[in-house]
Amino acid sequence: MTAIKRLCQSEFDKEKYKELVVFIDCNPSFSIYTQMALLSSDYLIIPMMADFTSLEGIKGILMLLSEQYPSESLKKYASKVLTFNKQVKRFELKLPKIKQFVFNNYTSNKGVAKAYKYIRQELINFCYKQYQSFLQYFTRNDNSLDSLITWQNAYFTNIKDFHSSGKVSASIGTPLHQLPDKGEKFKMPDGEEIPLAKHRYEEAVENIKSLVSKL
Template sequence: MTDYENAKVFIDCNPSFSIYTQMALVSADYLIIPVMADFSSLEGIKGILMLLYGKYPSAATLNYANKVVTFNRQINQFGLGLPKIYEVVFNNYTVNSGVATAYDSVRQELIKYSYDQYVADPNVFASCATSVTSQSVWEGFYISNVKDFHTSGKVSASLGIPVHRLPEKTDYPMPNGDSVNLPKKNYELALSNLEDFVGKIN
């Protein structure tokens, strides 16, 4: 057992707020939120803040919450702990210039909203080693980018090849006869992203 005393355990949850997700949340110390640069992710962040921490965006939603049984109220009633938000990870981005410009516009809106929540109540977030004096400093602590493996994942699943072996080639013939190109630089970038992200976990 001593070999695992300092181990980090990750509990992967689906986006629904099922009983299993609730059990995972009350068992965790920290929360890593994967997002994409779209407005559904913004609504997802708002949902997390409401359901977990009782941060309601309007008087109307607060008034409604006061009339029903909420997860946050149950947590407080029974003296349970909640995980602190540790990192917001953007897991789907592109280097295509046109798409990247549109992507970054929405991404910045999500970051600004998340930073505003930190300013309003930093206790919801994991503590930092140094003080946060600006949004850019906050981003350095709480925002990460990890390139997705969508194309690689589809090739891996279709051909039965483990992802870690895909860099052995750059072109793969698919069952329908089409050839899919997987540039090695994509793996290098993704690995660099992962190393940066893991380096933040201590």
């Protein structure tokens, strides 16, 4: 189950690099690949959107980590069907800690989209309650974040929707952070020219820098 970590360690060239940081992009469903990714990771970065499917997804992750189920029937079902936690305990494996929640319903023009603010706050409130109840599953577990605001500033990052910038970056193979130096018009593989407002993808780069600074 830790094959991904072992593979990364075996491929790490210690002569060229001082350290190794690997990001594993997981399927949101709890497949065998997701389980392997979890057990090969030290930290979790959880992307979120302003919808209740994100809330249910976060509940699922936290139930998985803490084995706290909302009902006796679900707890009974999990004890019979789900073997993940049993295997973790049996082989003394280490579960990752939650490092950051990334919220991406953040538009270029108006910040956090108004229609999503209520659901977004519901997500934040729920995650904060889990932090208060299960400090051991978060990276900062010393009670230093003693209010919703300080906790939110530490654990939540807004990332603007990249829209055209992200599509152009992926299509022409130019990293997002290099786009500002390439001009404001980009020729796509099919020959079409796509204009991009330079300040928009500069903002996107700043968002990424803000996230990275918290990792």
